[in-house]
Amino acid sequence: MAAQHSPSALLTAIINSLQDKIIPKTKTLVATGGSPFGASILSQSTLKTVTATVNAYRDSPLLHGETNCIREFFELPPEHRPDASACIFFSTHEPCSLCLSGIAWTGFPILIFLFPYEYTRDAGAIPEDIEILKEVFRVRSPGDTEEMLAARPLYNRKNKFFEARSVAELLEEVEDEEEKGRLGGRYRRLGRCMMGSREIGRRRMRRALGGTGTGVKVCSGPPRSSGVVREVFRSTLQKG
Ligand SMILES: [Zn+2]
Numbered sequence: 001m002a003a004q005h006s007p008s009a010l011l012t013a014i015i016n017s018l019q020d021k022i023i024p025k026t027k028t029l030v031a032t033g034g035s036p037f038g039a040s041i042l043s044q045s046t047l048k049t050v051t052a053t054v055n056a057y058r059d060s061p062l063l064h065g066e067t068n069c070i071r072e073f074f075e076l077p078p079e080h081r082p083d084a085s086a087c088i089f090f091s092t093h094e095p096c097s098l099c100l101s102g103i104a105w106t107g108f109p110i111l112i113f114l115f116p117y118e119y120t121r122d123a124g125a126i127p128e129d130i131e132i133l134k135e136v137f138r139v140r141s142p143g144d145t146e147e148m149l150a151a152r153p154l155y156n157r158k159n160k161f162f163e164a165r166s167v168a169e170l171l172e173e174v175e176d177e178e179e180k181g182r183l184g185g186r187y188r189r190l191g192r193c194m195m196g197s198r199e200i201g202r203r204r205m206r207r208a209l210g211g212t213g214t215g216v217k218v219c220s221g222p223p224r225s226s227g228v229v230r231e232v233f234r235s236t237l238q239k240g
Pocket of ligand 1: 064065066095096097098099100
């Protein structure tokens, strides 16, 4: 996975992309009643952000952060766009089944996400990522008990098309403990910025993002209630 770069360099690039490219757009979106879900695409060779955006579900329920980012990426002139196979796809939330398929269809080999499904379900009260994978894609094999079915992964994180991992997992590969602490503190702080600080419990955030969470500071925005996020997404889902 982007073998030419150290885990620390890769993580730094992702954190910078989140901080400099995604969060400013999130603040604008949330200020107009949108939800904080975004994505960016980075060049594997330079680790620079090629495209970054947030969801546009009010234009279309299919324009999640990831699918909207894919759309914007392919709207770039070919001379300004590296091949998808030479890019890293970063998503603020573990992508739903729609977006996983979009990433597979468009050929991004590396997927890194910040918040896992469980966090989106528990803190954002949006269980549909998990529910759709279970209800639509998970087929019971003969002899499967409920426990066996429940224990089965929701999707192949390492597959023919891409390899997915979380930012917390990537952090574990950083060997220098001081660097690990610094990077962990940075992305957890930005995670709080991304999702808003008032409504989301610190313990839950810590569980989702790994680490002890000590010294996590609260930033000023975008302060949006998870209840509002849930409401907006529910109405979108109902419309869809
Ligand atoms: Zn999605």
